[in-house]
Amino acid sequence: MSKTILEIKNLHASVEDTKILKGLSLTINIGEKHTIMGPNGSGKSTLANVLAGNPSYTMNSGEIIFMGQNLNEMQPDIRACAGLFLAFQYPVELPGVRMWQFLKSSLDSKREYNGEKPLSTREFDNVLNEYADKVGISSDFIKRNVNEGFSGGEKKRNEILQLSLLNPKLAILDETDSGLDIDALKVVSKGIDSFSSDENSVLLITHYQRILNYVIPDFVHVMMDGNIVTSGDKTLALELEEKGYDWLTTK
Amino acid sequence: MDSDKTFLNYVNTIYNSLNSEESIASNLRNSSMQSINQKGLPTHRKGNEEWKYTNLNRMIELNYSIDNIANKIAYESINTLEIDTFSTLNISNGELIDSKILDDNIKTRNLLSNTLTKEDIAMFNSTLDGENEDMAELNSAICKDPIIIDINNSNSEEKSKLMINIFNINNSDSYILNSPKIFINIAGKSNVEIIENHIGGNNNLYTSNSVLEILLNKKSKLVHYRLLEDTDESIHINTTRIKLMDESNLQSNAFSKGTKLSRYDLKVITSAENSYSELNGLYFTSKKQHLDNYINIDHIAPHCTSRINYKGILNGESHAIFGGTVLVRKGAIKTNSHQSDKNLVLSPKAEIDSKPSLYIFVDDILAGHGATAGNIDVNTVYYMRSRGLSLEQASKMLIAGFAMEIIDKVENNNLFDFLLENYVKKLPSYKFDF
Numbered sequence: 245m246s247k248t249i250l251e252i253k254n255l256h257a258s259v260e261d262t263k264i265l266k267g268l269s270l271t272i273n274i275g276e277k278h279t280i281m282g283p284n285g286s287g288k289s290t291l292a293n294v295l296a297g298n299p300s301y302t303m304n305s306g307e308i309i310f311m312g313q314n315l316n317e318m319q320p321d322i323r324a325c326a327g328l329f330l331a332f333q334y335p336v337e338l339p340g341v342r343m344w345q346f347l348k349s350s351l352d353s354k355r356e357y358n359g360e361k362p363l364s365t366r367e368f369d370n371v372l373n374e375y376a377d378k379v380g381i382s383s384d385f386i387k388r389n390v391n392e393g394f395s396g397g398e399k400k401r402n403e404i405l406q407l408s409l410l411n412p413k414l415a416i417l418d419e420t421d422s423g424l425d426i427d428a429l430k431v432v433s434k435g436i437d438s439f440s441s442d443e444n445s446v447l448l449i450t451h452y453q454r455i456l457n458y459v460i461p462d463f464v465h466v467m468m469d470g471n472i473v474t475s476g477d478k479t480l481a482l483e484l485e486e487k488g489y490d491w492l493t494t495k
Numbered sequence: 496m497d498s499d500k501t502f503l504n505y506v507n508t509i510y511n512s513l514n515s516e517e518s519i520a521s522n523l524r525n526s527s528m529q530s531i532n533q534k535g536l537p538t539h540r541k542g543n544e545e546w547k548y549t550n551l552n553r554m555i556e557l558n559y560s561i562d563n564i565a566n567k568i569a570y571e572s573i574n575t576l577e578i579d580t581f582s583t584l585n586i587s588n589g590e591l592i593d594s595k596i597l598d599d600n601i602k603t604r605n606l607l608s609n610t611l612t613k614e615d616i617a618m619f620n621s622t623l624d625g626e627n628e629d630m631a632e633l634n635s636a637i638c639k640d641p642i643i644i645d646i647n648n649s650n651s652e653e654k655s656k657l658m659i660n661i662f663n664i665n666n667s668d669s670y671i672l673n674s675p676k677i678f679i680n681i682a683g684k685s686n687v688e689i690i691e692n693h694i695g696g697n698n699n700l701y702t703s704n705s706v707l708e709i710l711l712n713k714k715s716k717l718v719h720y721r722l723l724e725d726t727d728e729s730i731h732i733n734t735t736r737i738k739l740m741d742e743s744n745l746q747s748n749a750f751s752k753g754t755k756l757s758r759y760d761l762k763v764i765t766s767a768e769n770s771y772s773e774l775n776g777l778y779f780t781s782k783k784q785h786l787d788n789y790i791n792i793d794h795i796a797p798h799c800t801s802r803i804n805y806k807g808i809l810n811g812e813s814h815a816i817f818g819g820t821v822l823v824r825k826g827a828i829k830t831n832s833h834q835s836d837k838n839l840v841l842s843p844k845a846e847i848d849s850k851p852s853l854y855i856f857v858d859d860i861l862a863g864h865g866a867t868a869g870n871i872d873v874n875t876v877y878y879m880r881s882r883g884l885s886l887e888q889a890s891k892m893l894i895a896g897f898a899m900e901i902i903d904k905v906e907n908n909n910l911f912d913f914l915l916e917n918y919v920k921k922l923p924s925y926k927f928d929f
């Protein structure tokens with residue numbers, strides 16, 4: 245029996261009065277890895293942002309149930325504490341906010357929400373060092389301001405570090421594999437792969453088939469013009485890589 | 496105009512109460528007092544750009560009583576920053592009350608002591624040029640006890656460290672006017688750290704009109720910190736002049752919490768070649784406070800570098816100003832200068848006038864300036880919330896982060912901790928509309 249983590253029903257959403265998502269439905273069960281591919285501007289990031297609770301996006305109609313709760317009624321921080329995580333396509337720089345302080349506060353918030361005690365500085369340092377090591381973020385970075393002056397690849401590694409630390413139920417990764425060199429792609433992919441288990445779920449948004457060699461999806465969905473137009477297994481990704489998206493519109 | 500008269504009357508009362516015996520000090524006072532009586536105060540003259548945003552009527556209109564002229568009052572009950580490696584001077588209501596000097600290289604004298612040489616006297620007031628210095632002149636007319644500090648540690652490996660506490664104590668319910676004046680002469684090749692700490696007694700009513708002159712001689716180095724721990728109801732006007740000689744190096748860091756009205760008029764004068772100056776500032780305003788930064792650099796000599804980096808956090812219905820001019824004079828070739836003022840305006844009723852200006856009268860220099868004002872970025876807050884931080888936590892962290900860029904420049908650990916505790920932790924958080 246599969247347990248549902250996320251259920252999206254007939255979702256319509258807009259940004260600044262422009263309708264972007266047009267009746268999208270998607271169900272993700274625990275332990276599943278889903279991939280969404282689709283042309284630029286088709287609404288992939290919009291979906292991710294609506295799920296994470298970006299205040300610039302408006303949900304017009306439909307329903308999103310996350311772990312039994314109506315997501316629309318939850319503030320973005322509550323969603324995060326309840327186990328939803330979005331790795332941003334464009335991670336944001338936080339001037340003057342130190343990595344350590346930010347990561348510690350994030351984890352503390354989540355633990356507090358779950359009725360757990362915050363980690364001591366020492367316990368936290370141990371966990372942090374372990375994960376930072378894995379994604380190749382050196383201790384120098386921990387002293388720096390969040391994402392400030394980080395290269396594109398370093399920002400993406402940092403998203404994976406946060407994913408590992410917060411250990412969510414549902415990880416939404418918005419083009420975390422874009423703009424990475426080969427080594428960074430491996431690190432990031434491994435990070436996602438080692439996070440992924442039959443206790444959690446992954447929704448991976450990508451343009452490239454490459455990453456799917458490391459993070460093998462159970463489902464591949466194609467999004468066009470604000471809706472999922474077709475779904476399949478991992479072979480669909482290969483097909484898309486070869487043929488592009490045109491054949492789907494004429495189908 | 497009535498309040499103007501009353502105020503000048505109060506000033507004259509203070510003047511008349513001071514020792515009028517013929518002395519260097521009384522001569523200085525005398526000429527200043529005459530000039531003030533003739534000219535009146537700067538706010539009453541039209542077209543005065545330097546005072547465009549700050550109306551001194553707010554200072555003049557207060558209730559000063561001629562029966563209430565400040566006296567030496569003990570300051571012991573006030574908690575303030577103490578660092579045991581620093582020599583300390585305690586000035587209360589404009590008079591040097593006591594001192595604890597740990598370092599032979601620091602020497603203090605007062606102008607009244609008559610131990611001054613001709614050279615000392617020539618130096619005194621030498622950083623002032625009389626232009627837009629009416630408040631310094633007012634100070635000069637009624638300053639009880641001008642203090643001269645000589646620091647010479649050119650033969651020492653150790654830095655000389657000095658804390659100057661400037662207390663304002665008044666237990667009555669009418670205002671007092673204090674006029675502290677300090678001249679610091681830093682000898683060539685000396686390395687010095689100074690904390691200038693302005694402190695008010697609990698909820699006390701006062702106007703502090705202080706003057707600080709600093710002369711940085713050849714190859715000397717100064718890190719200067721200025722802290723404003725004034726009371727909410729106080730008025731704080733300060734004129735600071737710093738003259739830089741050859742290859743001298745200045746780092747000035749000004750931390751200001753708003754008061755009813757405050758003005759920081761700082762001018763750095765590059766008198767000789769190859770000096771470096773860095774002026775950092777952080778100011779917080781709230782309620783109906785008014786804070787005016789008037790930060791100037793006068794580039795006279797060639798090959799000098801200057802940096803101005805100020806930041807403000809505004810809340811409530813406060814009004815903050817960043818003005819002043821970087822002036823690059825004709826002879827100041829190869830000047831390298833940059834000024835920047837950035838503001839976080841947290842409340843729709845708070846107002847910032849950020850108008851840095853740059854006047855250049857020579858080619859072959861590098862100069863730039865910029866000013867920004869804005870609220871916290873919604874997308875940034877969203878990113879933080881998506882990691883589980885509450886709106887309040889996220890905004891607090893960002894506001895503190897904004898301030899940290901300046902606080903991070905503080906190398907003194909005690910002071911750094913003090914700033915975290917007394918400034919950063921007390922910053923507001925912001926409630927957004929969404």
Ligand SMILES: Nc1ncnc2c1ncn2[C@@H]1O[C@H](COP(=O)(O)OP(=O)(O)OP(=O)(O)O)[C@@H](O)[C@H]1O
Nearest residue numbers: 259260262264283284285286287288289290291300
């Ligand atoms: N803040 C915004 N204001 C106006 N339009 C927006 C905003 N955000 C997104 N859009 C528009 O919504 C549409 C969908 O954008 P979205 O970012 O979801 O696409 P995407 O599928 O993620 O594209 P890409 O592959 O390029 O990342 C685009 O046409 C975009 O211009």
Ligand SMILES: [Mg+2]
Nearest residue numbers: 288289290333
């Ligand atoms: Mg996108």
